Amino acid sequence: MRHQQPEVYSKSSYHVAYFPVQAIGKLHEGDLQSLVDPQLQGEFDSEEAERICKVAFWCIQDNECERPTMGGVVRVLEGLQELDMPPMPRLLAAITERCDSLGLILFSSLHAPAAPSCSDATATGSDTLAGGQALAAGHKLVSANGKTDTTTTTTTTTTTTGMSTGTTTVASSPGWYLGIWFDKIPVCTTVWIGNRERPVTESELKAAQLKISTDDDGNNLVIVITKNNTSTESILIGFTTAASSTLAAVLKNTGNLAIVPAETTPSASSEDLLWQSFEEHPTDVCLPTAKIGWNRLTGSNLFIVSRKSLVDPSPGLYSIAIDNNGMLGLSVSSITVYYWTWSSGGLGQLVQALNGLMAADPRTKDLLIPTYKDTDDEVYFSYNFTDESASVFVPIDIFGQLKLNVWSKEEQVWETVYSQPSDFCLPYVCGPFTVCNDDSGPSYCNCMETFSPKSPQDWDLGDHTGGCVRNTPLDCISSNKSKTSSSDVFHSIGKIMLPYNPQIIGEAVTQNDCTEACLNDCYCNSYSYDSSKCSVWHGELLNVIKHDGIVVTYQAVLYLRLAASDFHSLVKTNVIIAASIAGFGLIMLVLLLLILRNRFRLCSVPLHDIQGSGGIIAFTYTDLCRATKNFSERLGGGGFGSVFKGVLSDSTSIAVKRLEWMVPVKERSNSVLR
Template sequence: MPPLYTYLGLLLLVFSLHNPSCSSAAANYTLAAGQVVAVGDKLVSRNGKFALGFYKPALPEGTASKYGNMNITSPGWYLAIWFNKIPVCTPVWVANRERPITDLEIKLTQLKFSQDGNSLAIIINRVTESVVWSIQIANRTAQAKTSMNTSAILLDSGNLVIESVPDVYLWQSFDYPTDLALPGAKFGWNKVTGLLRTGISKKNLIDPGLGSYSVQLNERGIILWRRDPYVEYWTWSSVQLTNMLIPLLNSLLEMNAQTKGFLTPNYTNNKEEEYFMYHSSDESSSSFVSIDMSGQLKLSIWSQGNQSWQEVYAQPPDPCTPFATCGPFSVCNGNSDLFCDCMESFSRKSPQDWELKDRTAGCFRNTPLDCPSNRSSTDMFHTIARVALPANPEKIEDATTQSKCAEACLSNCSCNAYAYKDSTCVVWHSELLNVKLHDSIESLSEDTLYLRLAAKDMPATTKKKPFVAAVTAASIVGFGLLMLSLFFLIWRNKFNCCGVPSHDNQGSSGIIAFRYTDLSHATKNFSEKLGSGGFGSVFKGVLSDSTPIAVKRLDGSHQGEKQFRAEVSSLGLIQHINLVKLIGFCYEGDKRLLVYEHMINGSLDAHLFHSNGAVLDWSIRHQIAIGVARGLSYLHESCRECIIHCDIKPENILLEASFAPKIADFGMAAFVGRDFSRVLTTFRGTKGYLAPEWLSGVAITPKVDVYSFGMVLLEIISGRRNLSEAYTSNNYHFDYFPVQAISKLHEGSVQNLLDPELHGDFNLEEAERVCKVACWCIQENEIDRPTMGEVVRFLEGLHEVDMPPMPRLLAAITERSHI
């Protein structure tokens, strides 16, 4: 099941008209039988909100420089309906998507409603009446056939309808959507007539033609797919729509000031039809749900203050989930604002299309491969670590080692890449599609892809691309400043940036700059792998003075570099008994390693969820909860700048010999001012622990860590994951523990929530207190959540904890589960 969260940002549709303009004065809203609409004429709804006419898409005035002053033109003219009162021309329906009208044809073009009211058509040349697009009115009732008042009407909702009898539609544009749906439009299917409403994305910002992605609600639920090749990448069943998606949407819309009180989603499923619809109680507002060019469903609202469209919700939330959204020979990174990039030594095949948000052409090689017939190829392999491998691999049975796998690829001129895992060799002879970096959102793969490149294009010898020179220079300067800070830390003992007691009796002697050879020796050439953390792997080692260490070797990606800086900038400057200690680092060439104190008992998740972990008694669990709370309180409240961890989960809570907890993995941490005015533009965190703020578009504060901590508390109590799912041939079932937890808390039966492995041996008063605190921490509105300082005092029993209310989303899920 897709996770329930979204990204923040702006969605600006850049359609505009050359002539006529995309706005209109008062005009007729009806087209009677026998009448026509020519270029320059319009139908305008009675409320003036929507207009219908011919238009030619274009970039907005004054934005040519943004697109490199390219000569960007639209394929032609279209009959469309658009928002009439919004300065950014935004079509909501297009008739002739597959057949644009040329500049030469447009003067001879009309929209004609036939004299008998049986057809509506775009025709070119009144003499020959060449038809560009048409609809035929079928199954007219006897009453409609005898009516003399058949007309086409542009309704206040933006729906173009044909009717003979009032409110009885013979045809309506809402039944044939393009790439978006308006309030009041049904999106689904009719079980009696078989009508299926399908949304198809547009090609690019100035071409409303049929794009790469489609969405449909049918007997299987909501389905998103790529059209060519056909690949389904996201689905919601009818059960999920009822029990999860609609309650979630209602909750998120209520939380967002832009949507609160006037946008209401509804889902209907009866004997005749199944559809999704949303309503707007504010007629002055403008909004739509679209399937955009990247393959995501997005809810956008017009901001009068910003004079732009603002995206407030997206599904799937990870932009890398849609199949091949970045095109061939590209890599998708859901943690990056510009989430698509070409592979090493590849370039954009059509830079203009990329600027217009059409990446289907992808990338091409800078240098052809070396494919001699009389000698071995000189090509080499570039490593791309921690990725989801491309689609359509071919297995090589005879390649039983990695070297043989590489040889098998080099011996075939059409081979572009290989992968070797679990003694299995796979290669790719066609385009590399759907390669996704590990991003902790949807893509969690740890696989490695070996990309075949011409020897001259290997990263060590490849010349810097001109357009990245400035960025590279800035990076060198920025990292130089970081290194100065590191050397300052190395030479200055007892450094504490927060200026307050840290509850740490171990003392500090600064951090150490290690040589790579020293760490290779300490880890026995990185032979004992402890696991995989953010953007790298962790290995066990021992220093020359017998100090046990854990060494995180980061991959060479941009994200690996970012994590290196984030961890050093945070852990290098702070110390607390409940934060993992950064002993040192290595920065040599392209090697980035971080050295931590080794936690002998591993991570909390191993003891809560895995059968081979030690069972934690209640006293240890309670102390772990308090320790993690103290660590977070220190980060949020005791440092000069507030540090938000952004990824609190059991996997990032390490346990020392006495099971004292230490918060680890600061690769996603963010430094923010005390006014929390800094906007986090990149999604951070892990599904299952994400606060609603990441979904609703409001400001991010330390309360996102409070929410994640509340989810962890519930897992400490129960010894189980908060969300469990089960699929059968007939249905889908999910069990969301927070719903059960707050229900049992209100019933006074907290003892039924405790981990069965405790065998009833726990302190009921402490358990009830922890459960109350957890339920306060996961309140939807961040204002209702306590600070981590308050959480510490609650858990220590210094303050009384009131009974928390049931969050709206959990209440909706509870109600649905009893239907």
């Protein structure tokens, strides 16, 4: 079979022809002919080709249990066993997805962090969608400066020196979204999503159009889906109650999609903007000129919210905002806790710090201008750039880190210049009942012992925010009135940063009291005791961090509550591991002793072999001590030392001279005469 270069189908077909995705799509359609090398001129066994394709895609399924054994592969290839049609591997789809253009786009919810270019969608040749016009899948708007696009595409989008609007798709995509992205960068990066909570389904895509509609309440920018040629459904993107009868949607040079009076295009001023995308309704990215802040007059709050996961762009766990007290902070919405903050009085200092940071980095020197304003009307944080040809965006990723990304024209990649917080473990990135290791290794998130990932599929995709769950439920006293005590036990986890939100038990003054207090509470999952202070945790354990011990060292110990069966299994496993290590160490010690013994043997000559030999013979000091009875019979003395009489084991008489001035080096201080 042949490997084609990535290409995009026409607007009548909505699947990307990246070869692995295309191959499984053609397999499902029963069209294997298009995958076969034309040089074969149709001379191939279609059944054999189908078997090969099925085996290939079953072998790369996400779940290891679904992959065939080698014996099964052989039987299938020989035609002795049948295989069902394989589904699209989720991980493959997430990695290989792509979109057609940059700018405003309908995109599928499969996210690819390094997808190919989105610039293949059909441009309308305009930055404006006028009343009565419609933007369908496969088309896009492009800003006047060519920097940004708007279109329909998959969750994969690209970014370049321009922005656009249009439509694209990806195989096996669970949903389609309207988005804005850069137009000429070869990595598709969505920076705004219009319908992140209501995707267009695959079956609705052909009938979906972006247009401006008018109803009794005003003028709306909507995605209209026609059903059965009679009824329609509208997905609201933007709306205005302005009295103007003729409106248009325009994609500004900044990438901001706006509704304006038609007569003001293409030079609409800020006063003409009746509705705006990321300027008024940001999603997970802060772009230049966009604001994060609080309007004291209207009460509106502008903030950005992370995506839920790599494959779901709907609102996720993390957000950054300025509260009504003027404090800038990153927070976790599920537990309403700030994990990074900057006080209201210090935001001006934050701007100074950022200016210093930007000036120190050649990638951002004289490029960005951060701004903080605090007036009677509003308080906000924003930034702008001095070079409009540069491509910059600030997302809050699914792991809760705020990042400043700059496009490198030389390396053709997005480079992260700044991130906050710098410790990626702080935003609860690993989810409940996990331990986060800050060594930045591939397995920085680990389930606590006797726990398993809640979603193995998300775990395989690198999304650990779902955390882990118990393998065995706890033994709760209240659920069994006949029991007087719980059989649960505690397992210690040392040298960690303790979880978020502990409850202090003042009555527990000893560790035994602390243990009993936790055991007698069905909702207690763990405790920690230090210096007469007892802390317990109820519900999910979040933000347990283990550092490398080089820069930061934590000494706290967490006692995790486990079911007795899990604990005994854990102890048994640890005993087996310890015994294996001890056994291995013992074997290595024996081998070392044998090696040393053989080495010493090589250094000596057997005494019974010296008869008839001539020349110089080497003896060990121990042999000479034994032969001379520890140098007890002195025959005389001379230069350098004394001479002693000795008898070897074969009754051979010898004379041994011991060099007195070299006595400490015993093995080399004796000469022997027979």
